[in-house]
């Protein structure tokens with residue numbers, strides 16, 4: 001397959017590049033500095049030059065707190081730009097693969113994993129802009145995969161957020177900090193390498209649409225942190241706390257676990273979150 005990868009040096013982009021290249025695909029990988037997804041002329045030019053069958057778009061503005069203040073920018077990067085990209089893909093007959101978020105949910109309580117058919121109810125500007133992007137893509141092309149992911153960590157670290165949660169916790173432990181982590185936000189942390197492998201399998205099914213793609217299982221951020229230290233063999237000064245103990249201008253979902261029933265129905269499976277983490281820890285050590 002001939003693939004154009006936008007946002008190639010991000011956390012997910014790095015693993016998509018690795019997985020698709022290893023599978024023998026031709027990957028034209030462009031960074032933000034090379035192609036800004038918000039500039040239609042740049043998008044048209046790279047599509048015309050690379051003539052991809054598939055476009056993978058990882059570009060996003062996802063500094064959640066900044067999005068509250070810069071909502072125009074959030075909607076530009078997360079909604080208008082994906083719409084323009086989808087229209088360009090439709091014109092050039094390319095399949096668009098775009099990534100969205102578990103932050104599509106949270107506005108009503110559900111204590112069972114969210115299905116793709118559940119009504120989105122984002123709690124903040126970031127989530128709202130991403131849901132807008134999902135819908136604008138669906139209106140603009142009929143050959144798309146919109147894939148909601150959750151709690152990403154990967155060896156490249158998120159360029160938008162300056163690292164990832166696992167690295168932040170390991171750094172705090174190494175510095176001997178007292179670490180307090182919320183135990184009342186439940187999610188599914190997911191290794192970007194596993195996402196990249198599943199994306200390729202999903203793509204090959206040719207079954208377009210909206211998908212939830214995370215590891216299996218669920219945990220609080222506190223449970224996840226405990227598991228990080230256990231797997232890394234670190235004794236850390238860790239205690240649980242509540243979301244209300246931290247001031248934040250942004251509302252976040254208390255529960256944002258995504259159901260993988262639709263994904264599994266296509267024969268695409270994901271590992272348990274507990275099993276993914278040790279592989280990540282091995283890969284990061286190997287990389288250093």
Ligand SMILES: NC(=O)c1ccc[n+]([C@@H]2O[C@H](COP(=O)([O-])OP(=O)(O)OC[C@H]3O[C@@H](n4cnc5c(N)ncnc54)[C@H](OP(=O)(O)O)[C@@H]3O)[C@@H](O)[C@H]2O)c1
Pocket residue numbers: 006007008009010011012013031032033035036037038057058059060061062077099100101102149150151152153157158159160161
């Ligand atoms: N990280 C998470 O926990 C999480 C959770 C749920 C959903 N998601 C979604 O998953 C996707 C990938 O996230 P990630 O963690 O891999 O993020 P990331 O590491 O920040 O990667 C995003 C990439 O997009 C690039 N980019 C940003 N704005 C761009 C623009 N206007 N034009 C072209 N490229 C641009 C960034 O480059 P620069 O850094 O150079 O700007 C970066 O390389 C995003 O759609 C995000 O919304 C992430």
